[in-house]
Amino acid sequence: xxxxxxxxxxxxxxxxxxxxxxxxxxxxxxxxxxxxxxxxxxxxxxxxxxxxxxxxxxxxxxxxxxxxxxxxxxxxxxxxxxxxxxxxxxxxxxxxxxxxxxxxxxxxxxxxxxxxxxxxxxxxxxxxxxxxxxxxxxxxxxxxxxxxxxxxxxxxxxxxxxxxxxxxxxxxxxxxxxxxxxxxxxxxxxxxxxxxxxxxxxxxxxxxxxxxxxxxxxxxxxxxxxxxxxxxxxxxxxxxxxxxxxxxxxxxxxxxxxxxxxxxxxxxxxxxxxxxxxxxxxxxxxxxxxxxxxxxxxxxxxxxxxxxxxxxxxxxxxxxxxxxxxxxxxxxxxxxxxxxxxxxxxxxxxxxxxxxxxxxxxxxxxxxxxxxxxxxxxxxxxxxxxxxxxxxxxxxxxxxxxxxxxxxxxxxxxxxxxxxxxxxxxxxxxxxxxxxxxxxxxxxxxxxxxxxxxxxxxxxxxxxxxxxxxxxxxxxxxxxxxxxxxxxxxxxxxxxxxxxxxxxxxxxxxxxxxxxxxxxxxxxxxxxxxxxxxxxxxxxxxxxxxxxxxxxxxxxxxxxxxxxxxxxxxxxxxxxxxxxxxxxxxxxxxxxxxxxxxxxxxxxxxxxxx
Amino acid sequence: xxxxxxxxxxxxxxxxxxxxxxxxxxxxxxxxxxxxxxxxxxxxxxxxxxxxxxxxxxxxxxxxxxxxxxxxxxxxxxxxxxxxxxxxxxxxxxxxxxxxxxxxxxxxxxxxxxxxxxxxxxxxxxxxxxxxxxxxxxxxxxxxxxxxxxxxxxxxxxxxxxxxxxxxxxxxxxxxxxxxxxxxxxxxxxxxxxxxxxxxxxxxxxxxxxxxxxxxxxxxxxxxxxxxxxxxxxxxxxxxxxxxxxxxxxxxxxxxxxxxxxxxxxxxxxxxxxxxxxxxxxxxxxxxx
Numbered sequence: 025x026x027x028x029x030x031x032x033x034x035x036x037x038x039x040x041x042x043x044x045x046x047x048x049x050x051x052x053x054x055x056x057x058x059x060x061x062x063x064x065x066x067x068x069x070x071x072x073x074x075x076x077x078x079x080x081x082x083x084x085x086x087x088x089x090x091x092x093x094x095x096x097x098x099x100x101x102x103x104x105x106x107x108x109x110x111x112x113x114x115x116x117x118x119x120x121x122x123x124x125x126x127x128x129x130x131x132x133x134x135x136x137x138x139x140x141x142x143x144x145x146x147x148x149x150x151x152x153x154x155x156x157x158x159x160x161x162x163x164x165x166x167x168x169x170x171x172x173x174x175x176x177x178x179x180x181x182x183x184x185x186x187x188x189x190x191x192x193x194x195x196x197x198x199x200x201x202x203x204x205x206x207x208x209x210x211x212x213x214x215x216x217x218x219x220x221x222x223x224x225x226x227x228x229x230x231x232x233x234x235x236x237x238x239x240x241x242x243x244x245x246x247x248x249x250x251x252x253x254x255x256x257x258x259x260x261x262x263x264x265x266x267x268x269x270x271x272x273x274x275x276x277x278x279x280x281x282x283x284x285x286x287x288x289x290x291x292x293x294x295x296x297x298x299x300x301x302x303x304x305x306x307x308x309x310x311x312x313x314x315x316x317x318x319x320x321x322x323x324x325x326x327x328x329x330x331x332x333x334x335x336x337x338x339x340x341x342x343x344x345x346x347x348x349x350x351x352x353x354x355x356x357x358x359x360x361x362x363x364x365x366x367x368x369x370x371x372x373x374x375x376x377x378x379x380x381x382x383x384x385x386x387x388x389x390x391x392x393x394x395x396x397x398x399x400x401x402x403x404x405x406x407x408x409x410x411x412x413x414x415x416x417x418x419x420x421x422x423x424x425x426x427x428x429x430x431x432x433x434x435x436x437x438x439x440x441x442x443x444x445x446x447x448x449x450x451x452x453x454x455x456x457x458x459x460x461x462x463x464x465x466x467x468x469x470x471x472x473x474x475x476x477x478x479x480x481x482x483x484x485x486x487x488x489x490x491x492x493x494x495x496x497x498x499x500x501x502x503x504x505x506x507x508x509x510x511x512x513x514x515x516x517x518x519x520x521x522x523x524x525x526x527x528x529x530x531x532x533x534x535x536x537x538x539x540x541x542x543x544x545x546x547x548x549x550x551x552x553x554x555x556x557x558x559x560x561x562x563x564x565x566x567x568x569x570x571x572x573x574x575x576x577x578x579x580x581x582x583x584x585x586x587x588x589x590x591x592x593x594x595x596x597x598x599x600x601x602x603x604x605x606x607x608x609x610x611x612x613x614x615x616x617x618x619x620x621x622x623x624x625x626x627x628x629x630x631x632x633x634x
Numbered sequence: 635x636x637x638x639x640x641x642x643x644x645x646x647x648x649x650x651x652x653x654x655x656x657x658x659x660x661x662x663x664x665x666x667x668x669x670x671x672x673x674x675x676x677x678x679x680x681x682x683x684x685x686x687x688x689x690x691x692x693x694x695x696x697x698x699x700x701x702x703x704x705x706x707x708x709x710x711x712x713x714x715x716x717x718x719x720x721x722x723x724x725x726x727x728x729x730x731x732x733x734x735x736x737x738x739x740x741x742x743x744x745x746x747x748x749x750x751x752x753x754x755x756x757x758x759x760x761x762x763x764x765x766x767x768x769x770x771x772x773x774x775x776x777x778x779x780x781x782x783x784x785x786x787x788x789x790x791x792x793x794x795x796x797x798x799x800x801x802x803x804x805x806x807x808x809x810x811x812x813x814x815x816x817x818x819x820x821x822x823x824x825x826x827x828x829x830x831x832x833x834x835x836x837x838x839x840x841x842x843x844x845x846x847x848x849x850x851x852x853x854x855x856x857x858x859x860x861x862x863x864x865x866x867x868x869x870x871x872x873x874x875x876x877x878x879x880x881x882x883x884x885x886x887x888x889x890x891x892x893x894x895x896x897x898x899x900x901x902x903x904x905x906x907x908x909x910x911x912x913x914x915x916x917x918x919x920x921x922x923x
Contacts, residue, residue: 061748062743062744062746062748064748065743065748066740066743066744069739069740069743130729134727134728134729134730135725135726135727136726136727136728136729138686138689138691138721138723138726139721139722139723139726139789140744141689141690141691142689142690142691142716142719142721142723143716143741143744143745144713144714144716144717144744144745144746145743145744145745145746146713150744288709289709
């Protein structure tokens, strides 16, 4: 049966009309916009939607928080900070992935596939638009990079930012977005994007992943590197240029996959296949480049810098104190000098041997991310040398600082997890303990390990039990840096438990000790030490009694204390001079020392007797 | 590619489409010219399938379609057809977080209106056409069902399509909006080809010069509403009592029974049939009800 409304009026090929002209019937004969122009117009809208996306904003904030958490506790070394900024981009990338998946799956998720299928803009054009629209995520990434870079710079950054590392973070965000689009074109359910984001997070290099040498092949290596303790940038660690290339390849490949799902036509598919193969080739090439071993010469130089810092450092003398720093760290000098000079201004007479502050760098070997591709024998040699590095203080074979030297571990300035004020106090305390001649260590013996060899003689931190010079040193540090009451109030704590001093055993005495404790305090040689310095000022040797007496001294006028100290300086430095004698000389009562809990298995500590 | 929108229209020859064991369309032949064609049929008659095929969204299992002389089986010609098409699917979801104007702007781009100024003009025009100007900045999720239906109609009107396919466009519209919709279609410039499916026979009678009745996947009638009405002439009666022999009967607002059938009930008087009567008789004859 045929149904017709009036005369049939069909034409297989009617007369061509001029573009954008009006026919006699009043219809507009449109000149079609090229698909690329349509894609660009759509991309503009998609970019705008992405830019204003709540998800992206959340990703931006979360990424910023992650970056802040990871850089606030480390020294602002650009070769490390840049990589940490990139890890914040992983978080933003996760948000972009989810947002892009939601956008690409929008027609199906909103039950609009029939309507979309009636439009002249094809699914391929729309996918192209989504891919181009990823430019909308770029501002968030740039804001994150810019803000983080500003923070690093304001914290007194050492070195210069690597464009390849920072650009890598941006490429990661774009690659994540392209992956989100590829997922969204195939799987419309929102959980698909969430799962994709989870995979991105889990595939960001973790130290527990089995193939440590291939750490850099993951989208972003977040842990397991030693970047933060290197004395300077090491070429190829991480292989930032090649990694950026890999991420660019991944972004293109994900885009090709997304287009392959939606584009039809033999020619288009042929071009996509070619682009996909090219992207895979780039990814493989980048992977191969990233797996290249770090040149032996570079690693040799690094090990030398770590084991023999003096060979690589420049020393500057100010106020008769030497500061020996690795190249590029000169900007640290003023912040090192200020607290030290403030202490020395109160000291009537300095020890004969001048004080030296020296940077030291740690290196943990074997580390296959660093030494992969090198023969085991060579790695063992480096390992043996690195073990003797000054930074490995307290280790079985690490060297000890000479009595007149204070070590400043790279990566711990300001003190890990603490503020610059903490670091200043550490420095001041180290200088003060040198000034009052408290020795850094004494030689003691470590009992044999289970099933191991006999006991060994190693340097251990000593405890200046009931020695007036200890309270004097603490008072000097307080007078030089004026830490806030809040900062000082938390001192009698153990692992963050305020008011409960830890007790160490010195001979037969149980001694509550004082810990200048803050997150990141290390357990070195059976005790506790600030991170920012190692040397005379390190260790648990400071006692609760000394701290409380020093605190009581701060209630007196500085001139009065200085007068008492200056009058009998040599006597105060004698290790036999007790806290009680100092209190009596100052006319203050001896503070009551709270009892503390003993750390299980604590060895017997040594008394400082020189 | 050449499109003659002046003389060419839409033609379907032997269209068939199955969904599993269900035959949605069974060798449908159809020729549509300019003006409004109403598509009447019960649920499951194949209206939506037919319209989706005409809109190039679905493909028939057999038969062919020609739109303005173009064959939608050819990818290039299919895109060209879509450039002249406005389509309102029966069940249209919406991007609920878009604003009304934002959604229309987005659809306008999908219809290849890439010039910003022209797009803005088009959006303003269709918003005015469906009286949604004041809702331009409202999020779609805040619109009622009727307002969303108007938005659906608006998006179909974008680009002044030469072929407008509307699947149950008046569903969800209040009486005033239905009248406004009739007015809107009557005023569309350029005399486009308009196909609309509906269950509202009075809509058909009011605005469609042509009506097609689709029953069980087959075209059972094609002609003017008057011709459809005429098929019921002499077969519609009004009586005080119900007559069991009638094909259909119901009690009207005047408390009298209206009968449609071949035999007059006792004491009945013949009444003037309507389009609906014609349609119901056709449905009964086809055994579709």
